[in-house]
Amino acid sequence: MSSGVVLVVLGGFLIGGAWSIWKADHDTKGRTGPQVGFAVLLLVAALLATVAGVLRLV
Known part of the structure; x- marks a missing residue:
């Protein structure tokens, strides 16, 4: 499993x-x-993790 997928999943949990x-x-x-x-702090962390994961997958 790539790190991008892990970041997107982590963003979902956050x-x-x-x-x-x-x-x-x-x-x-x-x-x-x-x-x-x-x-709000969790939402910002979730958005950062999700965007980082998507960028890792691209």
């Missing part, structure tokens, strides 16, 4: 983690600041 954190909000308070920050 996108799933970002989505999971984004959906886990408190009933009355909504999303907290650190929760939003960590979800």
